[in-house]
Amino acid sequence: MSGIDDKATDAITLEPIGFVRGGADEGTKVIAVEPRFAEGLEGIEAHRHLWVLYWMHELPAEERRRLRAHPQGDRSRAKRGVFALHSPFRPNPIGLTRVKLVKREGRRLIVEGLDAHDGSPVLDIKSG
């Protein structure tokens, strides 16, 4: 990449479409979609599973510079590159989880299996 035009494409800015609600690591959680994006949920109740992309907002900025980590945080295992892992440490800390859609209540999705923490910004939801 070189030149002013190319550099302009390098700036990628995302906007949360909603937020994760629910503190416990286990059980159901809620994805509360922002009112202005609610129309995007139309027909979602036809799906039993969804992909959720969320922002790991609690990861300190300096951890985004880490390029090697122990698999599953296990220090007895040799470090590997973060792109060879599912580690939260990565230059763009986007979490990716397949969840079960239990129920839709308006612009709230009740889901199972979401490993995001309370307050995590949700970036996208896809069928599949």
Next chain:
Amino acid sequence: MSGIDDKATDAITLEPIGFVRGGADEGTKVIAVEPRFAEGLEGIEAHRHLWVLYWMHELPAEERRRLRAHPQGDRSRAKRGVFALHSPFRPNPIGLTRVKLVKREGRRLIVEGLDAHDGSPVLDIKSG
């Protein structure tokens, strides 16, 4: 979300870790990882499949505001919400594809099954 601190978390900025190279829709493509992120690839050759998250850079900004679309672009089918679809139209146009890793050549990954276009910024690569 309210207050200055909460708003600060709303700004989410991503940096490409590499770019897709290869124009054809079919066959193998290359993910050329930027030199400063190459260390993150260590051990990736142990995986046969990877998840690739990329930025759909060709989508015009106004299409990000579209919240309903025809499934698979088929105008004979009723529109649905973009979060109930895999449509490229979505507020945060992040593409998500599971690819087969054919070969690693230094910081170039030769992959099969990647639906990204030539020049697409790659945001993340995950095992699985």
